[in-house]
Structures are given as C-alpha cells and as structure tokens.
Amino acid sequence: MASRSADVIVVGAGISGLVAARTVLQAGLTPLVLEADTRVGGRILTEEVLPGLSVELGAQWIGDTHHRMFALAAELGVDTYPQYDDGETSYELAGAGVLREKAFHTRFAAELADLQRVLRRLDALAAEVPPDAPWSAPHAAEWDAVTAGAWYDAQGLAPVARELLEICTVGILAVPTVEVSLLHLLFTIQTCGVTAELFAESEGGAQTTRFTGGTGEIPNRLAAQLSDHLVLDAPVQLIEHSAEHVTVTCRGGLVAQGRRVIVAISPALAGRIMYDPPLSGDRDQLTQRAPNASAMKAFFVYDEPFWRAEGLNGQLISSDGPARMSNDTCLPGDDRGVVLLFLEGDQARTYGRWPRADRQAALTAELVRHFGPRAGRPEAYVDGEWTDRQWTRGCYNANFGPLVWTTYGHTLAAPVGAIHWASTDTAIRWSAYMEGAVEAGERAALAVIDEVLN
Template sequence: MAVTYVRGKGGGMGQPKDMEADVVIVGAGLSGLIAARTVLEAGLTPLIVEADDRVGGRILTEEALPGIPLDLGAQWIGDTHHRMFALAAELGVETFAQYDEGETSYDLAGSGVMRENDFHSRYGEELTHLERVLRTLDELAAEVPADAPWLAPHAAEWDAITAAAWYDAQGLSVIARTLLEICTVGILAVPTAEVSFLHLLFTIQTCGVTSELFAESEGGAQTTRFVGGTSEIPRRLAALLSEHIVLDAPVQLIEHAADGVTVHCRGGRTFRGRRVIVSISPTLAGRIAYDPPLPGDRDQLTQRMPNGSAMKAFFVYDEPFWRAEGLNGQLISDVGPARMSNDTCVPGDDHGVILLFLEGEQARVANRLTAAERQAALTDELVRHYGSRAARPQFYVDGEWSDRQWTRGCYNANMGPLVWTTYGSTLAAPIGVIHWASTDTASSWSAYMEGAVEAGERAAHEVIRAR
C-alpha cells in the first residue's frame, strides 16, 4: 500500500506555504491519527503536522530479514484492549497469539538459573506473600478514580511516597521484592523510586488489576501481536488520511486565541485552524512555545512528567532452539543488562527470535555502551539461560528511545511524588482552543496503544462538541 504525504521541508511538494483546516493536530502517532480520522468522520477537516519523517510515533517496525518484522516500539495488545482489536479488524490487520508454551527461566537475587517449576517450588512461600501484596494493590487501586486520581480518598498520603517506599514496607523477601521491581519497571520503564505510589495505583486502575498488567498469558497486556508488525496500524490509518498529513514539520510555536490557532513550524511554515489537538507526550508538548503562554500549573506539570527509558534488543537465530528444550523464551533476571525477554518468532517463518527488554536504569546504562558492547553483554546473558547456541545469532539489532529526537523516551510519561495531587487536573483539560491527547492522558490503559486510541477519540470529541 503506497502512501504519499505532504513534506514540510522547502514548502512541501508544490503545496502552499500556509495551510488551513478546522483542526490542526500536532503529532502523527496513534492518538493523532485516531483524532484526525474521528474529526474527519464528523465532517471537520483535520491537518496533522508531524516533526518526524514517518508516522507512528512510539510505534516503529523494522524488517531485520525478509519476512521478519521487528517491533522496536509498541508491540502487543491484551485481551481487554477492545479498541485496538476493533481497529485492527477495521483496517484489515490480522493478529496472532503471543507464543507462551513452556517454562520461563529465572535468575533472581542469587538463585542461579532455574526453570519456572523449580523456581516456584523453591520460593513458593515468598511468591504467595507477593500474591497477597498484589491483591492489596488491586484493592487500593480500586479507590482511585481513573479520570481524577487526585480525588482518591488517600491521594495526599499515597502521592507523598514513592512506589518503592511502599513496596519496601511490605516485608517481602529479597526474591519477591526483586521480582516485583522487575515487573513494575517493565511497565513504567523507570525505577519504582522515581514514581509516586499514587501514580502506580492510577496505572493499575486504568488497566484493570495487576494480573492484567503483569501476566504474559491469557488475561494479560501482552497476549496478541500483529501480522506484519505493529506499524501496519498507523500505516493503514495514514493511508486513509494521507492528504491531511504533513511530515518533517516540527512545531515551534502555537499562537492561540478564542477564534482560532496558528501553528508555526520550523522552516517558516504556518498552519491555521479553529482548534488544535496536541497529541504528543506531555514533556514534548511542554517544549513548544505558546502565545499567550500557558498557565503556570500546566507548564509546571510538563516539567514533571519525564518519559520512561526503554530499549529493545532482538537476536535472530536459524531456529527457535529453546522451544525444543521446553522453554518459552521468557527470562526474568537481575543478572545482566536485560531483566526480561520474550519469544517473538513470526508464525510461518523458521527463524527463532528472542527480544530482550532493558528498561529504566538498565536502558540508561546500556545506552552509554557501544552496540557491540551491548550485544556481547546480552549474549552472555542469553547463553546462561539458553546454552551455547544463543551465542550464534544470525542478526542483532537494538534501539533505545531517549536518543530519538521526536520521542525522547518510551514507553510513557510518569509522575513522581506530589505531581498528581498538585498538577494532575491540568493533564487532559483543554485550555481554550488547545486540546491534549497521547496515551499519557488516557484514563483507560494509559501508556498502552489502547490508551492512545482512547485519548485520541476523547480529544476529537471535545473538538466536535465545541464546533
């Protein structure tokens, strides 16, 4: 499916320097594309301006070898991601189940490498205690309004401490505490010492319960993948909107008044509309200049919502040899650069693909190494879990998101202590003719693609109601 977009550089492909629309949308990630399609279906004219030379935002698929798409960005949806399943069906993107047969390999807190059944047998009592802590988290999260966390009965208390401080107070064994940290960082992409406990509870509330967040199998958030890679979703959405998308157009200034907005992009291009939807992460939205300036509490918010740190590293082998050993390709470890992994083989292809996750502090440290140094360290880790065959990949690639100019981190933005209760009410609330979208502003599955769709639809409906 060939798609042609208007290019922002040099005035575009024969396009006028200035363009007008009913709604200007900043960012061609999933939220921006959904917002554009929604307002277009309502009879309004959208215009998306995207800083990058591609659509998709935090979704990025690259083909390592013919027929093997690798998702360097968002990759999975879960069983309760109903918006994403519906969107994939509408766009004709097929899905398939995440491979989950066999045992996970553990290496935690000095345990040594152990298979899942042995690990659970040895540490059953500690894991039972951890399960009780997770149920407590579910009970507390149920008290947090997903659309207004600052109104939770104990919001002030919970927002004044970090998630790490609450975890540390639960009396968990070293094994259980380490496992809980790894699973939580796998969602937030920052150490738990950097986020407030209220933010953790908000994240759980927007996603249902902890089992839906942490589980890899049925009921979890990582049960389903897309044929051809996740980029099929934004690519096909963009094909429906190609005449409404301008690439290579970084927004520098948004002038706004009661009767409309003028969006100024690098290179002197301007775009005018009656309203604007800013559908990029809050920290990037805060780097745009606004005239008149936004209220101070909104600016203070965006100064306090850093994006997470995440890196994905893929090893491609001639076959998935670990399956024959009864392993599912998942590891959970605090030894080595990666904390978790997944079998990400492509159905119908004989190659074996293992994805390693480096999140939070591990991503930050590994990003300072060369690609060769990272590969060597990760290879050592895979060899410990899967044997000598893991040392002979056919292909290796990794990607860290904080270096990407128009993303500056992944998977999501997080709030530290006292941010929700002090500034949270400004996160998604429109300011005059300016509306906000991106998965970080969602009240359902925030930080996931499901949340990106919800946020895009919400912002679009705000604009539609205001026309």
C-alpha cells in the same frame, strides 16, 4: 511561507493523533496533521532487519481487554495472532542461580504467595483511585507523598518476591519504582483493571496478541486514509491561540490556521512548544515534571527457535541482567528464531551508553545462561533505544514522581481554550498502551467536534 487551513489542527502522527484526525474527518470536519518526524507512528516502529524479517523496536502487543485496538485493527484489515507462550520461563533472582519455572515456583512457593498478598493490596488501593481525577482519591495526598519503591520496601517481602515485583513494575513504567509516586502506580493499575492484567509473569494480560505484518501497519493504514491531511517533517514551534482560533507555526515556515488544535504528543514534548498567550504556570510545571521513561529493545535472530524443543517459552526474568525480561518474538510462517530482550529504566540508561559490541556481548552471555550454548551463536543482532530519538525522547510513557498528581495533575488533559490534549499519557483507560492512545485520541476529537459543531 506556505500556509494551510483546516477546522482542526492535530500535532503528532502517533496513534492518538491519527485516530483523532480520522474521527474529525468522519464527523465532516477538515483535519490537518502536523508530524515532526519523517514517518508516522510515534512510539511505534516496525523495521525490516533481514529480508522478510521485521522486528518491533517500539510498541508490539495488545491485550485481551484492548477492545478499541482489536476493533481498529479489524476495521483497517490488519490480522492478529497470539503471542507464543508454550513452555517454561527461566528465572534468575536474588542469587538463586538460573531456575526453570516449575523448580522456581516450588522452591519459592512461600515467597510468591506473600507476593500475591501485596498484589491484592495494590488492587484494593487502586480501586479507590478515580482514573479521571487521581488527585481526588481519599488518600491521594498520602499516596502521592511516597514513592512506589518505598511502599514496596515496607511490605516485608523476601528478596525473591521483592526483586520480582520490581522487575515486573519496571517492565510497565520503564523507570525504577523509586522515581514514581505510589499514587501514580495505583493510577496505572486502575486504568488497566487489576494487577493481574499487568504483572503476569508469562507476559500475559497486556501482551497476548500481535499484528500480522507488524504493529506499524496500524499507523501506516491510518495515515493512508489521511494522506491529503498529513504533513511530515513539520516540527511545531509555536501555537498562537484564542478562544475560537489557532495559528500553528512549524519549523521551515509552514503556518496552519484552524478553529481548534489537538496536541497529541507526550506532555514533555508538548511543553517544548511555545504558546501565545503562554499556558498557565501549573501546566508548564506539569510538563517539567512528566519525563518520558527509558526503554531499549534488543533482538537476537537464530536459524530456528531452538528453545522451544527444550521446553522453554523464550522468556526470562532476571535480576542479574543486563536485560530483566525477554520474549519469544518469532514471526508465524518464518522458521527463524527471534528472542527479544528488554532493557528498561536503569538498564536502558546504563547499557544504552555502552558500545554496541559490548552490549551485545553482555546480552549474549545472559541468553547463554538461560537458554544454553546455542544462544551464543546468533545470525543477527539489532537493538533500538528511545531517549535519543528526537521526536519521542523516551518510551513507554510519562511518569509522575511524588506530589506531581496532587499538585499539577488537574492540568494534564484539561483543555486550554482552543487547545486540547491527547496521547496515551492522558488516557483514563490503559494509559501508556496503544489502547490508551486510541481512547485519548477519540476523547479529544469528540470534545473538539462538539465544540465546533455546536
């Protein structure tokens, strides 16, 4: 039986865990990162699908206000470049057929103006939600008792506006709005600023910038700085803990001793670890009610980005599907055209079960509707779904249904003796994004450092 010791054990080598471990190391303490998978990155996964062409099966963008991620990329020597956004978006909503952006906005100007009314109302409500304690908001009980979908339905929106609002929200949460409470939606908006940062139809706000070489460069370079403090293929099964000591046992026999442990994985996965003594019933009930969302990305590769010459930006928004949204995701310096299609929530669950060839055919037909016959002749196709991945079990984040925040939310990030919690799901700024993962990792690490050194 192998054994290791460190000041701080970190469970999980996603961005949160790697940032936490590096922060611990920079403070003069010894970290040890235990990762269940055979790779680092967690919900980040960059894969080369053709010679010289990599795609992001996981996290891909950062936004203009993701200051921690910009700083981290610069420190690690990873350059960034802007998301392509020139041209019109293609719309297909409420049985209106396929319309280009200008025609869509002209035809549905009144409906879209009414949608802005609802978005401003969401901003006003979200401003009342403390991101570090959503359950303490003045109307928390009322907002947590209703789903976001039911609240949307009560706003009197026309079908086009209601469908657009649903698509944009599912694009953030990756679950239907009837599965999350209004309080959870308001919390998400509050941690990210305002709805303009999240619901931009042009994929702006939170998705303005990409990484040269792929998002995987971030965790890979962090891991290189921690190579002596990182163990892969080490699923944690048991955490024994007291006020001042932890013993972490992994499948395969590795046992790690430390003074503190940071569990930097999603709440659902953290709930599958055994704890001795057991955690409180409230904490366990939380992890049973914080499922990871459902998301799939599908990439079509063409000989060139032909849609650009036709005045399109490669983005579609569709209620017909199978995909609800798309992006131009070409690489700079590469002549090939790449379109990324998003299947989130019910779309990921439904079409993720289809045979790959049938799914590709359905998505191809959708692209042809929006971008013309050339979209029907891709050079390559690749997709990736996240709920089947053993060590993630979903993307992008954990979602809270009705009454979860007000009943169990206080246990989400609160330390339990020597156990601290990280992962983007626990962040109070840009929760569910890479920016939130960095914030959560830093927060947990600083708390642990203070406890150990003081």
